[in-house]
Amino acid sequence: MKILIFILGMFVLSCKAQTIPLNTDLKNRPLNSYLKDLNNELDPYVGTYQANIEGNQITLYITKEDHKFFDLYNYKYYQDVLIVRYTVKSSTGSTLQSTQDLNFNTMIDKQLIHSRGTRMGMVVLSYNGTNCGIGHGTIYLKKINDTQISWRYYAETSETYGGKCPQNVDKTIYLPEGENLIFNKL
DSSP: OHHHHHHHHHHHHHHHHTEEETTOOGGGOOTTOEEEOTTOOSGGGOEEEEEEETTEEEEEEEEEEEEEEEEETTEEEEEEEEEEEEEEEOTTSOEEEEOTTOOOOSTTOTTOEEEEEEETTEEEEEEOOSGGGTTOEEEEEEEEETTEEEEEEEESOSSOSTTOSOTTSOOOOOSOOEEEEEEEEO
C-alpha cells in the first residue's frame, strides 16, 4: 500500500513539474510540457476588435484557449494560446473572407492565427495563410490601452511555388498588411 501511495505521489509531482512559463525557449521545454500563461499576459487581448483599413472593415475575434496541444516537428507540448478569428468585409458590406465560425481542429489548419508567446510587450502570432498557404506570416499585437490594440503584419508569401496550387483558387490576402494599424475594442 505504501508503494502505491509513493508511486501515485511521484506521478502527481512529475505532472506538476511539467508546467512551465509561457515563454520558455523551445530548447528548454521537456516533452509533453505545458507552457502556461502564469502571468496572464494573454488575457488583456481577449475580445472583439474592429478597424476600417483601405475601405475594408476588419473584425478580430480573439479568444484564449488553455492547454492547446502542439505537435511541432514531432515535438509534442501544450500551450495557452490566443486564437484569432476574423471577418473582412468590403465597403459595400459583402464578406470577402471570414474565419469567425471555423472550428480549428489542429494547429496547422489553414487560415488559423494563433499566438506563439509574448516578446517585448507584444503578442507574437503565427498565421498559416489561406488557400495554398498564401499570406502565411507573423502578426504582432500590442496593447495600446484598454480599448485599442496595434496590429503589424506582412505576408511572407504572396504567391505559390512549384504549381501546387489549383489555378481557380482565390489567392488574395485579405488581412491588412502594414504596421501600427489600430483596432478598437467593441
